Structures are given as C-alpha cells and as structure tokens.
Amino acid sequence: MNIGKEQLANMDQRERAAFINSLGGFKSLVLIGTQSINGQSNLAVFSSLFHLGANPPLFGIIVRPDKSERHTFENIQSNGFFSVNQVTEFFYEQAHQTSARYAREVSEFDAVGLTPEFWNDYPAPLVKESRVKWMAQCREVIDLKINDTHLVIGEMLEISYPEDCQSPDGWLDLEKAGTVTVSGLDSYHVTSQLARLSYAKPDQPLKKL
C-alpha cells in the first residue's frame, strides 16, 4: 500500500493521527511528574522521549500545548524540575488514563491510583510504582514553530533503577525491569530480546553478546 501527500491531507483527522503516530515505531513510554507553584501535583504520559547525549546526561521530550500535556509544560516552566518514570506492565492502564483531560485542581496521581514519591527537596513528584526513573532539570525549551510544539531538553540529576538489572558494562536490562513500550496512540507491548550485538566495525563479523 502506497499513499502520498494528497491522500494524507484528505484523510479523516482521527484516522490520520492514528496512522502517522503508528509510523513512529515502538516508542519510549514514560510518566512525567511535575508540581505547580502552589504545590498541585500533575502526572502525564509521554511517548516522545529521546536520548540526546550521555555527558552531560541529556534527553528531550516534545510537548503539545493544546493537550493534557499543557499543565506539565506550565509546571516545568514555572519551577524547572520534572520527574521521568518508565512504565511497567503493572500500571500501563493507569499511565494511559492520565491522558484524560482532568481539571487543573485534580492530581492525576489520585485520579488514576498511583503513588507520589518525593526525593530530597526537588519540587516534583516521582511515581513510586515505577522501577526506572529520574529527577530532571529543564536546561532549554526550543519552540518548534513549524507546528507549534515545544522541545524540552532535560538533564538527569539523580537516577533510580533496580541494581540486578544492570550489566557490568553499564547497560540496563529494561525487559527484566518490566518496562513496556507503546506504538501509535494507544497500543502497549512487552518485549522479548533477540540479542545484544557487539560494537560494529568494518570487515568484522558481529557477535551476539
């Protein structure tokens, strides 16, 4: 099946959203925890997280200000801190439910049944149920004028993960940690490892690690 720009433009809006979101492949699924200046907690699900660099440890997320994500963005702009929490099979339905348009005075933690956790004096809640998570500080916001979205660049400040999921070479076994992935807008998946592959060099065969 081949479709071009014109057919895409003529597609029903919801169908196009479901289709184009699917093309993004299997995506990182995280809950982002923030807090407003008057202490109101917020929790929102994101599938746009991507790695930017390891030193300093930077990542990006895309925020759409017209969605349930707008409270997250306002909070990040007001105090600069936010938590990132990977989602497991045991609470992916609650994670999905945070995408409902709750009123500003509702904490999604209460609404969906997840437990806030605080680290030191950081003004942002983490998700107790999450096994791989970190506290981040916003380093830069870049407005993507091409479609009125925002790129938030965060630096990892403190990271928590199950020690028995880490290999001696630093790699984390997310499958063992129970992390799930999302495709499209609403399809959730667990994974099954094919292999880890050795560092690629020209004219050398790959090895399975």
Add this chain to the structure above:
Amino acid sequence: MNIGKEQLANMDQRERAAFINSLGGFKSLVLIGTQSINGQSNLAVFSSLFHLGANPPLFGIIVRPDKSERHTFENIQSNGFFSVNQVTEFFYEQAHQTSARYAREVSEFDAVGLTPEFWNDYPAPLVKESRVKWMAQCREVIDLKINDTHLVIGEMLEISYPEDCQSPDGWLDLEKAGTVTVSGLDSYHVTSQLARLSYAKPDQPLKKL
C-alpha cells in the same frame, strides 16, 4: 540503586554511554537512506526518531556529527531528501552493522547486504527489505548547541506499508509488520501486545479495543 550527578560524571565513558542510552527506554529503530550529490548511497541506523505531528506529517531525528551519522547529515543538507525504513527481525543485524565507520566511498547497502530501492525521481534510496517506510523531505535543521547535535525535522511525502497491517481506524499493527525495537546502544527486541486502550476520559473506565 540511586546514583547522582557526581557519580555519573566519574563513570567510565563507555559505561556511562551504555547506561544513559538505556534510560531512553525502548526506541524506534530505523535505517535512514540518503545519497550524495555525486550519487553515492548511504545507509545509517538511528534510534532517535520521534513523532512531531500528524498534519502535516512531521517527525524528528537527532544527528551526532562525530559519528557514522555524519555522511547522512551531509547528504540531507545537500539535497534535502532522505528515506526512513523500519527494521524487522530479518535484517536487524545488517541494520546494526551500518553503524561501523565505513569510508565515504563505501555504500552500506553493499557492505551489509541490503537492497536499495528508488521511488520516482527522489534522490534517496529506500531499503527493499523494509516493510514500513517512507520518503521524507527535510523541513528544518535546528542546531542544539547544548551538546553539538542537530535536530532534523522531516515531512513524510510518500509512505509504504503492508495493507493487511492497518486497522479501520488508521492504526498500523507494527508487531504484525515485524518491526523491532532497540534498547540502549545494542539490544534488539520483538514485541508482544498487551492491549490497545480506548481514548481516556475523566470518570470513564478504559476499555480494551
């Protein structure tokens, strides 16, 4: 296990790269096909693709100019077109092998054993073996000065996918299409669907679709 900024800074460079890359979760795995102005094909594996918007159909990738990705970036800048090809279980090892530092005059298609395919007059090769793929045009390059990377924003021009993998509502079943996902720098995974969940609304229970 909890680790902070100072421990991260003191970590061995390779260990930190493996660790921080793992925190990005399960990621979209694609091969990007480009062509230089003198017709030399290039193919490079990326795990930073993310959805930006459905109308117009936009996505982003992060390019590190110090890596094997530099030829890709040069080609995109010189002619503006590139192909994006999802990776399946049948050629993930070849996809990984494209990350080796081949000389500029080597086509990774030949080096790893994948087949270039051309659509109309677009000056960029696609991967014949890929089942979900599209031709893209670069709309914007944003320099991320914070760590000397580049955000390339592409628009989808023409998309190819197996018709029997699409639901009536537009969603593509990537699992059925055989698309794989990557975690960290080198771990490849197939997926197993938990469920698709209905559109979330406050005070309404979710349904499995």
